[in-house]
Amino acid sequence: MMSPAKRDAETTAQLRASFVEHARRIVARGGASALTMRALAAEAGSSVGLPYKVFADRRDLVRAIVLADLDRFRSAAAELLARAGTGTVGGNLSWFSGFLLDSPSVALAGELLADEAHTHAVMAGAHEHGFGPTAFPVLLTNYLHAEQQAGRIRPEVEVAAFGFLVAGALHNLVVVGDAWPRPERAELDRFLHATAAAIASVSGSRPDPT
Incomplete structure (x- = not known):
């Protein structure tokens, strides 16, 4: 046979x-x-x-899902930067947050973080893809800086501080469990629009939809 x-x-x-x-x-x-x-x-x-x-097992499958999402995140990061100067700052931040939080990887984050070996394997993959843990603050800072260069954020605003804070808020929503207060998507969008409005220049801004 x-x-x-x-x-x-x-x-x-x-x-x-x-x-x-x-x-x-x-x-x-x-x-x-x-x-x-x-x-x-x-x-x-x-x-x-x-x-x-x-x-090999479900854990191998979960790792493959997360690593595949890294390429999607990298593409979304490039699109966010390309959106600078278009739409609204709040709308662009809301789009990116929705892309990130709707990812299956976020739903699997608790399982991922509960297994140290699993976490190390994915972090190694993230660094290999050029999208490690430091990527989000840098990305959001670069995006806000591009908006500042486009005249839509006041020149005196320290965009690195806002990039860090928005990235930290999104990271928190990715990794914390349901016990931590989590805004509904509409409320999160409102927070991001409010943040954008607080740093917007008068000449480069237009009303942000809520």
């Missing part, structure tokens, strides 16, 4: 990428607890055992 052909590295990578996309949909619909290997197989329309052929 002939043994089944082994998958090559390219086929395995394609399967992993496909399963990651299906897993993202599961988490988006039902949260982290909905993600099981059996649920993943059902979502993908595969045999129950196939996910185990390309992922």
Whole structure:
């Protein structure tokens, strides 16, 4: 009897990428607890055992989801910088916060941080992708500086301070559990619009929708 052909590295990578996309949909619909290997197989329309052929276990799957999101975050970071001078500052900050907080990786953050080995592996991947823990304050500072250069933020505003504070607030929402007060999305948007209004220049600003 002939043994089944082994998958090559390219086929395995394609399967992993496909399963990651299906897993993202599961988490988006039902949260982290909905993600099981059996649920993943059902979502993908595969045999129950196939996910185990390309992922060692659920932890390996979670790591793959988070690392895949790093590329999305990097693209979102580039888009945020490109938005400087367009729309409104509050609207751009709200867009970026929504992109970040709607990521399946945020829903998986508690599980990720509870496992030290898991956390180290993902942090190593983050640094490799050029999107480590220091990236958000730098990104938001650079964005606000670009808005300042465009004349939409007052020249005397220390944008690094506001970049740090907004990044810290978003980081807090990513990592803290439900026991910590969490604003509804509309309230968070209002806070970001209020922050933008507080530092806006008169000539470069226009009313921020709430």
